[in-house]
Amino acid sequence: MTSTRDNELGARREQGPEALVALSQLALDHMEQGVCVYDADNRIVLVNQRYLSLFDMSADVVRVGASYREVLAHSATRGNFPESELDSLYSTRIAQIAAGKPFRTEQRLATGLVMALELKPLPGGGWMTICDDVSRLARLEAELRVQTERSQHALANMSHGLIMYDADSRVVVCNERFLKLYNLDPEVVKPGVTHSAAIEHWLSRGNTPGMSADEFHDTRLEDVRSRKAKTLLVMRYDGRMVQAVSRFLPDGGWVTVHEDVTERLKYEETLRQQNFILDAAMENMAHGLAFYDSDMRLRVCNTTYRKIYWLSPEETRPGTHLGELIERSMANGAFVSEYSPRQLLEAASAKIANRDSSPMRRRMTNDTVISVRYCALAEGGFVATYEDITERERAIEELSEQYRRFDAALNNMSQGLCMLDSSLRVIVCNRRYIEMYGLSPDVVKPGISMREIMDHSCELGIHPDTTGAKLYADYVERLREGEHTLHRHLSDGRIIKLNHKRMELGGWVVTYEDVTERHKAQARVAHMARHDSLTDLPNRTLFREKMGEGLNQVAIAGGAMAVLCFDLDNFKTVNDRLGHAAGDRLLRWVAARLKENVGEHDTVARLGGDEFAVLQRGPQPQSAEKLARRLVEIIGHPPPLESQSIHVGVSVGIAIAPDHGLDADELMKCADLALYQAKARGRGAYQLFEPEMEEEARSRHALEHNLRGALEAREFHLVFQPQVRLESSELTGFEALLRWKHPSRGFVSPAEFIPIAEENGLIVPIGEWVLRTACATAASWPDVTVAVNLSPVQFRARGLAAMVTSALAEAGLPPQRLELEVTETALLDDSEATIEILHQLRALGVRVSLDDFGVGYSSLSYLRKFPFDRIKIDRSFVGTLGESPESVAIVRTIASLGSVLGVETTAEGVETEEQLDFVRECGCTAVQGYYFGRPCPAAEVARTIETLNAVRRVA
Numbered sequence: 001m002t003s004t005r006d007n008e009l010g011a012r013r014e015q016g017p018e019a020l021v022a023l024s025q026l027a028l029d030h031m032e033q034g035v036c037v038y039d040a041d042n043r044i045v046l047v048n049q050r051y052l053s054l055f056d057m058s059a060d061v062v063r064v065g066a067s068y069r070e071v072l073a074h075s076a077t078r079g080n081f082p083e084s085e086l087d088s089l090y091s092t093r094i095a096q097i098a099a100g101k102p103f104r105t106e107q108r109l110a111t112g113l114v115m116a117l118e119l120k121p122l123p124g125g126g127w128m129t130i131c132d133d134v135s136r137l138a139r140l141e142a143e144l145r146v147q148t149e150r151s152q153h154a155l156a157n158m159s160h161g162l163i164m165y166d167a168d169s170r171v172v173v174c175n176e177r178f179l180k181l182y183n184l185d186p187e188v189v190k191p192g193v194t195h196s197a198a199i200e201h202w203l204s205r206g207n208t209p210g211m212s213a214d215e216f217h218d219t220r221l222e223d224v225r226s227r228k229a230k231t232l233l234v235m236r237y238d239g240r241m242v243q244a245v246s247r248f249l250p251d252g253g254w255v256t257v258h259e260d261v262t263e264r265l266k267y268e269e270t271l272r273q274q275n276f277i278l279d280a281a282m283e284n285m286a287h288g289l290a291f292y293d294s295d296m297r298l299r300v301c302n303t304t305y306r307k308i309y310w311l312s313p314e315e316t317r318p319g320t321h322l323g324e325l326i327e328r329s330m331a332n333g334a335f336v337s338e339y340s341p342r343q344l345l346e347a348a349s350a351k352i353a354n355r356d357s358s359p360m361r362r363r364m365t366n367d368t369v370i371s372v373r374y375c376a377l378a379e380g381g382f383v384a385t386y387e388d389i390t391e392r393e394r395a396i397e398e399l400s401e402q403y404r405r406f407d408a409a410l411n412n413m414s415q416g417l418c419m420l421d422s423s424l425r426v427i428v429c430n431r432r433y434i435e436m437y438g439l440s441p442d443v444v445k446p447g448i449s450m451r452e453i454m455d456h457s458c459e460l461g462i463h464p465d466t467t468g469a470k471l472y473a474d475y476v477e478r479l480r481e482g483e484h485t486l487h488r489h490l491s492d493g494r495i496i497k498l499n500h501k502r503m504e505l506g507g508w509v510v511t512y513e514d515v516t517e518r519h520k521a522q523a524r525v526a527h528m529a530r531h532d533s534l535t536d537l538p539n540r541t542l543f544r545e546k547m548g549e550g551l552n553q554v555a556i557a558g559g560a561m562a563v564l565c566f567d568l569d570n571f572k573t574v575n576d577r578l579g580h581a582a583g584d585r586l587l588r589w590v591a592a593r594l595k596e597n598v599g600e601h602d603t604v605a606r607l608g609g610d611e612f613a614v615l616q617r618g619p620q621p622q623s624a625e626k627l628a629r630r631l632v633e634i635i636g637h638p639p640p641l642e643s644q645s646i647h648v649g650v651s652v653g654i655a656i657a658p659d660h661g662l663d664a665d666e667l668m669k670c671a672d673l674a675l676y677q678a679k680a681r682g683r684g685a686y687q688l689f690e691p692e693m694e695e696e697a698r699s700r701h702a703l704e705h706n707l708r709g710a711l712e713a714r715e716f717h718l719v720f721q722p723q724v725r726l727e728s729s730e731l732t733g734f735e736a737l738l739r740w741k742h743p744s745r746g747f748v749s750p751a752e753f754i755p756i757a758e759e760n761g762l763i764v765p766i767g768e769w770v771l772r773t774a775c776a777t778a779a780s781w782p783d784v785t786v787a788v789n790l791s792p793v794q795f796r797a798r799g800l801a802a803m804v805t806s807a808l809a810e811a812g813l814p815p816q817r818l819e820l821e822v823t824e825t826a827l828l829d830d831s832e833a834t835i836e837i838l839h840q841l842r843a844l845g846v847r848v849s850l851d852d853f854g855v856g857y858s859s860l861s862y863l864r865k866f867p868f869d870r871i872k873i874d875r876s877f878v879g880t881l882g883e884s885p886e887s888v889a890i891v892r893t894i895a896s897l898g899s900v901l902g903v904e905t906t907a908e909g910v911e912t913e914e915q916l917d918f919v920r921e922c923g924c925t926a927v928q929g930y931y932f933g934r935p936c937p938a939a940e941v942a943r944t945i946e947t948l949n950a951v952r953r954v955a
């Protein structure tokens with residue numbers, strides 16, 4: 001360009017002065033400054049376009065030849081300065097030029113431009129004015145100033161620290177933040193300081209670069225040398241982390257911006273952690289999860305999703321379309337469908353479009369069931385969840401099965417069941433409940449209130465004498481008390497047991513049980529517990545209760561009460577011989593007799609076995625004795641049993657309250673003692689308690705105790721009483737009588753201890769001892785018999801005949817010399833067995849006599865059953881012969897009976913000659929008694945024989 005101009009200038013020069021002026025004009029017009037050249041006359045010789053435009057002046061006025069004054073005047077009209085100042089302005093400047101001095105000024109024009117104006121004298125005369133628009137520069141300067149201020153302000157207020165180095169690695173600038181950030185001294189780190197010095201100071205303040213100081217120096221030097229932008233993370237003196245980013249400047253310097261990134265790092269760490277957790281959560285979810293964008297392209301999915309659909313990570317890359325995923329998973333065999341992948345995709349699209357997030361169920365090839373749910377996202381796209389509901393479905397299935405079973409169980413329960421909510425409305429009830437009450441299944445349904453049910457059941461007449469309202473009010477009242485059981489007695493007599501249990505979440509479970517039968521059974525059991533099952537009489541328990549009540553009454557209200565204890569005679573024999581059925585019949589018969597003979601307020605009880613008892617009010621002891629008498633009479637004549645030979649009767653003991661006590665035990669004891677006495681008196685009798693009985697019982701006990709050791713202590717011995725034939729006064733034999741010499745009490749009468757020995761069975765060994773001793777003793781006698789008493793108890797013990805045989809053999813006594821005396825009592829108990837034994841004894845050759853004849857029950861009948869060798873008439877008849885015509889009659893009858901039967905009759909207890917004569921006169925064939933001799937020891941037998949023979953000879 002310059003060369004073109006130069007060339008052009010050369011060409012113009014060659015063309016002449018005009019051409020040069022034109023060329024100068026062209027150059028001037030391209031100048032930035034305004035130029036106007038005046039000649040010595042102050043007229044324009046040259047002016048450029050820029051001059052005109054700067055002053056906004058017209059080329060018509062300001063043209064070659066125009067005077068400076070005209071130019072000034074024109075400028076004034078343009079408003080560039082006041083016209084009033086024109087003359088002074090003109091003269092001042094012209095004078096300055098004329099003086100050859102340049103003149104400079106700045107002028108603000110009407111356009112607002114600030115013009116730098118220089119009027120400069122030219123060497124060849126004339127002068128020129130050069131003007132420059134300085135308003136732009138001023139503006140630029142101002143802008144620069146503002147910019148600088150802003151920069152400094154920005155630098156000072158930057159949140160980041162900043163330090164700038166020049167190409168010589170010296171600090172150009174650093175801001176306050178930088179200094180504060182690292183706790184640096186502004187006197188050390190300031191413009192002009194070297195980079196090394198700045199680092200030195202930086203390190204000295206405890207800031208650490210994460211490497212050694214030397215390494216840091218070297219690294220920074222290398223950074224500067226290589227001029228590579230670098231980011232560095234350093235730790236501040238207080239542990240906070242700062243990131244330093246260095247950038248190199250075109251002028252060779254560099255700037256480093258320092259930012260405290262402690263929070264950011266923490267935040268990033270938190271974010272990283274969160275993302276880690278989210279990733280882990282997503283990966284570890286039991287559900288499959290997949291996010292899709294609005295184009296249905298996969299953004300992210302978890303492993304569960306891939307597993308469910310048999311898809312590999314490659315097949316589930318972000319961006320894969322849902323349609324493709326469906327297709328691939330079907331192709332992989334994850335599931336089969338009657339629909340094509342396309343149809344499935346359309347169905348999914350429709351759901352998403354409709355924002356329908358209801359689940360879809362899909363059975364997979366491996367038999368799992370997946371619930372798929374699409375949920376559209378507000379920001380576009382959707383999330384799909386895939387839940388394996390196999391177990392849930394199975395559980396639901398099981399639950400349904402359970403429910404079916406529950407339902408079946410509910411309706412097959414023997415109990416009625418009703419579940420009520422807290423407002424007493426039926427939640428569920430079973431068939432049995434409806435049936436039990438006979439309710440209508442159309443009425444009693446879930447939702448119905450208990451109030452309505454009660455109204456309904458009252459209408460049906462199920463509940464006697466009440467209304468639904470009353471029933472309900474009572475019901476609610478009871479429920480207020482909490483869990484409870486109540487019994488409803490229905491009109492038809494049934495009893496329903498209602499059991500109320502609270503449910504955990506409110507409401508009640510009520511069970512209904514028909515307990516009618518149970519109640520009856522319980523009543524039966526209760527009755528049985530207090531009654532005897534055979535006779536239905538009160539048992540001992542109830543009897544004791546009644547007795548307690550009676551005694552209380554006596555104690556409070558006075559009066560008297562009798563306790564009668566009954567014991568059947570020979571009951572054991574009936575049982576043993578005729579069987580239990582016969583025994584039971586007898587007991588029932590006795591019970592009936594007792595019941596029909598007592599007053600309606602009296603109590604009859606069976607205490608057990610053959611023991612009965614009666615509680616009787618009324619005047620005592622008269623009433624009791626009367627009753628006892630009557631019952632002894634009645635029960636003594638039972639209906640024919642299978643065998644007539646068993647004598648049945650009853651013995652009665654009576655105790656009276658308050659005479660004999662007011663304590664039940666005490667009174668029972670008294671009655672028992674009286675009963676014992678009655679039995680001892682020969683049975684078939686009654687006995688009123690007497691206080692002495694207690695003493696007797698006591699001594700009896702003591703005696704019994706001593707008796708047990710008597711045999712071993714050799715306290716027994718025998719005495720022998722002679723028996724004489726009347727006709728010839730001949731001594732025929734001796735009766736052996738037992739004697740017990742008690743070491744302290746002396747002689748105890750056999751009448752006293754034999755019954756005790758019979759009771760406790762000691763009579764068996766004692767009786768054996770008697771027999772063996774008697775036989776042994778008699779063996780040494782001349783040809784006379786020895787009579788030995790046998791107790792009925794010995795007949796019941798086994799081996800009596802064998803024992804007799806053995807005793808005879810042992811003693812060497814001929815059987816004919818042994819006479820066995822049995823009482824009627826032996827025959828009473830079990831006559832057939834006894835008679836059988838008697839026959840066995842008879843078969844041995846032993847004689848058998850019937851002792852104590854006449855005092856028994858039906859003596860004569862025994863005479864028919866066994867052919868006794870002798871009848872011994874009880875001494876009670878002989879003793880009363882003088883005063884009792886009855887005794888005379890009896891002795892006479894027995895004697896004549898004996899004569900008819902060809903049996904000897906021995907009168908016992910003959911003490912006097914009169915008695916002897918009398919019994920002889922009555923026809924008795926033999927006698928025994930003190931008249932002929934008292935019982936004497938064995939040692940005296942020989943003398944007695946001698947004496948009696950002598951007497952006979954005399955007679």
Ligand SMILES: Nc1nc2c(ncn2[C@@H]2O[C@@H]3COP(=O)(O)O[C@H]4[C@@H](O)[C@H](n5cnc6c(=O)[nH]c(N)nc65)O[C@@H]4COP(=O)(O)O[C@H]3[C@H]2O)c(=O)[nH]1
Binds near residue numbers: 737738770
């Ligand atoms: N008052 C009076 N009594 C006379 C007279 N003559 C005899 N006695 C008594 O009458 C009883 C006759 O015996 P029992 O009728 O068999 O009556 C016997 C008999 O049943 C029984 N007993 C005695 N010894 C034995 C025995 O070894 N075995 C058995 N099982 N019973 C015996 O004890 C009963 C009483 O025996 P004992 O006290 O020895 O009494 C004897 C005897 O001493 C008399 O003229 N006047």
